[in-house]
Amino acid sequence: MGHKVDFACRACRYEERDLGVGRGRRPWPVLRLFRCDNCRSVGSAWVDEGGLARCSLCYHDDIVLLPDDAASVACPKCEERGVFTHHLGETWE
Numbered sequence: 001m002g003h004k005v006d007f008a009c010r011a012c013r014y015e016e017r018d019l020g021v022g023r024g025r026r027p028w029p030v031l032r033l034f035r036c037d038n039c040r041s042v043g044s045a046w047v048d049e050g051g052l053a054r055c056s057l058c059y060h061d062d063i064v065l066l067p068d069d070a071a072s073v074a075c076p077k078c079e080e081r082g083v084f085t086h087h088l089g090e091t092w093e
């Protein structure tokens, strides 16, 4: 089962809520957190078995995949440190 994640940057107030991460009922594809420097956003995207991933917003294919348990990442908008809040109790399948 996957869980839900919120991203928030206190410096510029950019935030993304309810990002899905992890696996559903099937082993592939999986939802991974990413940072896209093309459209300067953080989100979650489906990654297939081959590992190919595209930004779910601008479809750019050169995104930075983050660990499922990432605690923070440089904010794509302002480069300050943004924080992930993991809601492990909020699962999806």
Ligand SMILES: [Zn+2]
Residues within 6 Å of the ligand: 009, 010, 011, 012, 013, 014, 075, 076, 077, 078, 079, 080, 082
């Ligand atoms: Zn920011």
Ligand SMILES: [Zn+2]
Residues within 6 Å of the ligand: 036, 037, 038, 039, 040, 041, 055, 056, 057, 058, 059, 060
């Ligand atoms: Zn993008």
